[in-house]
Amino acid sequence: xxxxxxxxxxxxxxxxxxxxxxxxxxxxxxxxxxxxxxxxxxxxxxxxxxxxxxxxxxxxxxxxxxxxxxxxxxxxxxxxxxxxxxxxxxxxxxxxxxxxxxxxxxxxxxxxxxxxxxxxxxxxxxxxxxxxxxxxxxxxxxxxxxxxxxxxxxxxxxxxxxxxxxxxxxxxxxxxxxxxxxxxxxxxxxxxxxxxxxxxxxxxxxxxxxxxxxxxxxxxxxxxxxxxxxxxxxxxxxxxxxxxxxxxxxxxxxxxxxxxxxxxxxxxxxxxxxxxxxxxxxxxxxxxxxxxxxxxxxxxxxxxxxxxxxxxxxxxxxxxxxxxxxxxxxxxxxxxxxxxxxxxxxxxxxxxxxxxxxxxxxxxxxxxxxxxxxxxxxxxxxxxxxxxxxxxxxxxxxxxxxxxxxxxxxxxxxxxxxxxxxxxxxxxxxxxxxxxxxxxxxxxxxxxxxxxxxxxxxxxxxxxxxxxxxxxxxxxxxxxxxxxxxxx
Amino acid sequence: xxxxxxxxxxxxxxxxxxxxxxxxxxxxxxxxxxxxxxxxxxxxxxxxxxxxxxxxxxxxxxxxxxxxxxxxxxxxxxxxxxxxxxxxxxxxxxxxxxxxxxxxxxxxxxxxxxxxxxxxxxxxxxxxxxxxxxxxxxxxxxxxxx
Numbered sequence: 001x002x003x004x005x006x007x008x009x010x011x012x013x014x015x016x017x018x019x020x021x022x023x024x025x026x027x028x029x030x031x032x033x034x035x036x037x038x039x040x041x042x043x044x045x046x047x048x049x050x051x052x053x054x055x056x057x058x059x060x061x062x063x064x065x066x067x068x069x070x071x072x073x074x075x076x077x078x079x080x081x082x083x084x085x086x087x088x089x090x091x092x093x094x095x096x097x098x099x100x101x102x103x104x105x106x107x108x109x110x111x112x113x114x115x116x117x118x119x120x121x122x123x124x125x126x127x128x129x130x131x132x133x134x135x136x137x138x139x140x141x142x143x144x145x146x147x148x149x150x151x152x153x154x155x156x157x158x159x160x161x162x163x164x165x166x167x168x169x170x171x172x173x174x175x176x177x178x179x180x181x182x183x184x185x186x187x188x189x190x191x192x193x194x195x196x197x198x199x200x201x202x203x204x205x206x207x208x209x210x211x212x213x214x215x216x217x218x219x220x221x222x223x224x225x226x227x228x229x230x231x232x233x234x235x236x237x238x239x240x241x242x243x244x245x246x247x248x249x250x251x252x253x254x255x256x257x258x259x260x261x262x263x264x265x266x267x268x269x270x271x272x273x274x275x276x277x278x279x280x281x282x283x284x285x286x287x288x289x290x291x292x293x294x295x296x297x298x299x300x301x302x303x304x305x306x307x308x309x310x311x312x313x314x315x316x317x318x319x320x321x322x323x324x325x326x327x328x329x330x331x332x333x334x335x336x337x338x339x340x341x342x343x344x345x346x347x348x349x350x351x352x353x354x355x356x357x358x359x360x361x362x363x364x365x366x367x368x369x370x371x372x373x374x375x376x377x378x379x380x381x382x383x384x385x386x387x388x389x390x391x392x393x394x395x396x397x398x399x400x401x402x403x404x405x406x407x408x409x410x411x412x413x414x415x416x417x418x419x420x421x422x423x424x425x426x427x428x429x430x431x432x433x434x435x436x437x438x439x440x441x442x443x444x445x446x447x448x449x450x451x452x453x454x455x456x457x458x459x460x461x462x463x464x465x466x467x468x469x470x471x472x473x474x475x476x477x478x479x480x481x482x483x484x485x486x487x488x
Numbered sequence: 489x490x491x492x493x494x495x496x497x498x499x500x501x502x503x504x505x506x507x508x509x510x511x512x513x514x515x516x517x518x519x520x521x522x523x524x525x526x527x528x529x530x531x532x533x534x535x536x537x538x539x540x541x542x543x544x545x546x547x548x549x550x551x552x553x554x555x556x557x558x559x560x561x562x563x564x565x566x567x568x569x570x571x572x573x574x575x576x577x578x579x580x581x582x583x584x585x586x587x588x589x590x591x592x593x594x595x596x597x598x599x600x601x602x603x604x605x606x607x608x609x610x611x612x613x614x615x616x617x618x619x620x621x622x623x624x625x626x627x628x629x630x631x632x633x634x
Contacts, residue, residue: 005586005588006588006589007585007586007587007588007589007594008587008588008589008590009497009587009589009590009592009594097495097594097596098493098495099495099496099497099594100493100494100495100496100616100621101494101495101496101497101621101624102496102497104497106495106497106585106587106594108585133588133589136589
């Protein structure tokens with residue numbers, strides 16, 4: 001049996017340290033080795049018997065159960081239920097004691113476990129150094145940063161404590177891109193559970209066009225446009241966990257306002273950007289990457305051997321669907337408007353690019369599938385392609401309508417649906433990202449695929465923030481290839 | 489029942505600190521409040537049940553009995569048999585724990601006892617500060633503290 005013991009003095013009162021450590025699900029906010037964590041079955045993190053289900057940054061997956069918790073003795077005891085690392089019969093106890101001489105905290109962390117023969121030293125080192133010692137340092141940093149930021153919020157004595165002036169792309173009225181202006185905005189200091197971000201880059205999406213036109217009433221003019229951006233945390237409000245000033249973060253959510261130099265928003269909407277990914281890349285991919293993620297993994301679970309149809313296959317979401325769909329083992333058929341875009345689609349994993357500037361593609365789809373049709377169509381086109389999409393689908397196929405670049409898709413005739421036993425989904429990304437745990441998991445999947453080079457990003461189109469109207473015009477008139485980024 | 493708890497960090501390994509304080513008869517060597525000490529009946533000072541009989545620098549006389557001694561846990565427990573302090577059922581524990589981060593020592597000294605109503609605060613202060621913290625302060629300056 002291995003026994004690993006580590007202990008440290010933390011320069012903070014015991015109440016402050018225990019407040020963090022008693023939360024059995026807090027480790028993904030302060031421990032650098034933990035990528036994501038949730039408590040199973042929605043149980044409270046101080047429920048004896050609750051299970052935390054988490055991933056380490058190296059990909060390991062672990063389930064641990066809380067088996068004792070004492071607020072009087074500041075003890076938390078837990079064991080591993082199952083793990084992809086071979087720690088057997090692992091039981092750990094974490095205990096805090098007050099250092100009355102100086103109002104500090106003694107932290108004692110100990111575990112016993114068995115390992116496969118020959119791996120004792122390696123695994124004991126991983127637990128002792130990689131988990132416990134790294135944890136001491138990380139908690140110290142976490143407490144220092146969060147204490148500093150809460151002082152900032154309360155006293156307002158730092159340069160960033162109050163309101164700041166920034167610039168934003170404002171939609172003055174619904175109608176179109178001619179209603180856009182570039183104006184000063186006042187950005188408040190972050191309140192409780194909020195962060196303020198200095199934004200370096202923002203991603204442009206087709207939804208921005210819909211909002212300008214007034215087809216999606218997601219804002220009330222005059223208001224700032226834009227669904228996704230990335231940058232650096234300036235300051236954070238109280239009760240924000242796992243985010244620190246200076247952290248690089250990105251977000252994509254259903255409240256427009258991303259086309260701005262500064263923004264204050266809810267901390268739970270923000271995801272950290274891994275160190276190996278550029279801020280501009282994160283801004284370019286998060287919305288489109290999470291769209292591909294939920295379409296391929298959540299709305300329809302794409303399996304190896306399926307045939308999928310992707311429209312605008314050289315566009316932002318389209319290239320991701322091609323790259324990721326191919327990685328999942330699907331046969332990818334794509335539609336594009338020009339020969340140049342066909343080449344780009346092919347470079348991104350599209351097996352059969354179909355050039356159809358007028359959205360007539362069903363015959364070509366039928367021809368390349370021996371008349372059978374596709375298992376799923378990821379339809380961002382809408383009204384003008386309705387009939388062609390219908391014709392392209394195989395019997396029992398799945399029609400996933402996630403956008404309508406050519407106009408709103410009318411209700412689908414139930415008789416047509418039953419003629420092929422078609423499944424129809426009309427999903428909205430933000431319903432899937434509304435749950436912060438799922439949001440982080442989706443973003444983590446996207447960043448993982450970027451890290452593995454499954455998703456490849458080539459940002460060809462950069463516009464200054466003040467030229468957002470030109471960028472949207474280029475997108476709307478189908479002159480662009482791949483992601484478009486506004487840079488502050 | 490009154491409980492007193494005092495803890496500190498000593499800038500030396502637990503082995504070194506324990507070697508310095510383990511002797512139940514050795515208080516005069518390191519604690520500034522203790523003038524002289526002997527073990528009754530010529531017992532060894534690490535035999536459980538032995539009684540130390542010592543003089544405080546301010547003149548009081550105290551008899552304490554060793555209840556437990558653990559080199560493995562760096563811990564000893566003792567009770568007061570007789571003292572001028574006005575405490576009953578007094579049991580104290582002195583314990584060291586290694587701090588692996590920096591090779592230091594976390595030292596805890598605690599006691600539980602009964603006393604007459606109205607004396608609690610005064611006794612808790614004089615034991616917690618005058619005895620326990622004063623002992624830690626002496627250890628910290630002996631080993632040099634960060």
